[in-house]
Amino acid sequence: MKITLNNICKKYGKTQAADNVSFSFESGQIYGFIGPNGAGKTTTMKIMATLEEPDSGDVFFDDVSLVNYPDKIRTFLGYMPDSLPEFKDIQVWEYLDFFARISGLKGVRRRKTLVEIEEFTNLGEIRTKYLNELSKGMKQRVSLARALVNNPSVMLLDEPAAGLDPRARLELRALLKILAEQGKAILISSHILSELQDICNGAVIIEKGRILGAGTLDSLNHLQETGSDEAKESTPTVVIKIHVLSSGEELRNRLLEDPNVLSASLFAPGEVEATIKGTEQDVPPVMARLFAAGLPIVGFGKAQAELETIFMKMTSGKLQ
């Protein structure tokens, strides 16, 4: 399934919470949705979850329009909000049972689904506990279980790792990877960029209601370096990281002298990041010249696009 947001606009009073928001992602992908506070992430997610109606624009789940057919969308959507489950006087299994019932699951199918979900989210031991007795982390699990109850094809997770301890975060990451492998399209909003870095195939960066960039991490990296999609397409580049035993100053100077190197900078002591003109095939000749110059190189490789770097370079951090 392909999810396409098409020029979504939403205004609250004078605040433009979403301003022509457009991006797309599809089944099997985990996309990070990142932006400063008040950037419009939750608004966009709420629109996608059919909780808010856009002022204009539409979201298409394959060819099904969200504006025209929200009821159809609701049948294959899982939404984990940034708030925790708050029903009173209800046990965990009863809470999940209620959501299973309102999702149209009946009889054996409902019971089987609940057992599977409780197992998957590790809620079996606390199933008879009351919701208000649970810790924040446990409530997050319940919230995830609720989002999974209708076996959704698309999952929207708003700050799912907020308030979780390191162990729970690792478990959540593992769960999300499994869900993506099952073919679900997942959009996660989070402030913890290092968390997203490890699990996301791509990211959407939003600020002041506008999308600054969207795509795979590599394409975003190119976008922030070259400035625009057009520039990216006209001059392909490869970013590599080289580790040396020395401080790295000499290596950087050498690289800057090379006609095939567009830029070089010290990333850390003994670590230099260089942007090479061309494709991956143009990297070996540059490296060969560095080895020939006798530099104490101990390792090199294609640099992974750092989500944090991309985010910091793309956003100004201004609030609306």
Place this chain on the structure above:
Amino acid sequence: MTLDDLSDRLNPVFVKETRQLFHNKTVLTTLVLLLVAELLMHLIIALNYSSMHESTLEDLGMISFVIQQVMVGLAILIICIGRAPMIFTQERSAKELDYSRISVISPRSIVIGKVISQVVVMLDIYTIAMPFMFIAYFLRGVSIPQMVGWSMGIIPIYVLFIQFGLMLASFGKKNLLGFIFIFSYVGAQALVPIGLGFGSGHLGGDVVFSIFCYVITFIFASTLLFSLTVAVITSFGNRVYWLRLLGLANLLLLIALNGSLSLCRRKISWYDADDFLAFSSFLILVQFFITVIICLFERDEPGARVMAERPDGRVRRFLRFLLSSGRAGGLAFSWLYLLIWGAAVLGWMLLAPVELFLAGDAVASVFYIIAFYLLFYIQFALILVRSFRKLKPEYAGILVFFLLFVIPFLLASVMCFENGEFGDYWMLLVTTPVCCARSVEIGWLGMLFCLVTLLPLCKYVYASMKRFVFEEKEAK
């Protein structure tokens, strides 16, 4: 088939609410306290029975029954009328209601589930009190018909208060619920004698007829509260559908009942039928008032979802247009409502005997004229809203009400005080339904005003209807 499988046939919200009720400590404590209080009361009666005066013993059953009802009422107030709306408000503010909507459940089912679960608990409370009611009967002073009559009278009022509380909770804050919490207890206890007293006193002392009016009022108020609550919690969709559909159903029901009374006029007293016409005209006016006011606050054109959900076939589409969100549909519906109502009143007058015709038409006509004035105000406000796009509907409504009702009324009142002859200044009141006080015939000017203000809106209503009925659906 297990009990769990059987519960699949029940409303999911009802299942959830019932589970929550039996986990709630306040509910369980209240039920236990009710039981203990009932036992204690009867224990005290038993211990003091031999020392009681003969006159007290004569009424002991009634005293016991009244105290029981006060306690039962308190339990219902705490558990059903107080707690249920409070919980609903909490669910709404915690967005749980929103998350429930990301499913296949409809707002209609949510409201039904919530109301039914509270009604079932209320009946449970009555069941707990039932053995003590029998004891009251054996204590003398109260008959079984009296007890059944009171219970049957008060249960519908409790149900209405539960619905009213849930409706307030669907948009209000917790502090707003405090009002219903206190008012419902006092109100529910007071409404039964008032309602039945008014019924039997005013409607010629016919108990069956007053019960009939009581049931009709309950159906009318219950459906109105239900459709308003559904309209409030519906997002992204056809909010007014149930309000208009049930409004139309109520109108047709009342017309059918009035028609039946006219047809069997020889078997019932004519003043009963006459009063029922006035009574049902009032109910229809209340329904019309709400429908027409909401029409002002709707969107100009039906939303994309409503358009996408249009049925096939032009007749069905036209009917859906009348029942769907959108001011044009609302206006068309209001006119249709008035026309059906007018035709029914006319038909009733033709069917009724002469004495009934003379007596019955006045009140019904006045209510009908008030409805036209209401529509006239709303149409005027709509013209303003459509002419000045920045003018909010609520301000347009208030402006029109001041211009056409409050100011003329004040002017006429001042003139009246100065000259002592109100009748000379009735012309100042022609834009208000108050002019009916001078003469019902003058009141028919309201219909003329209504037609005049409809003219500038005709093109808009027709264009909207044409788009709804004839325009092809967009692809998925």
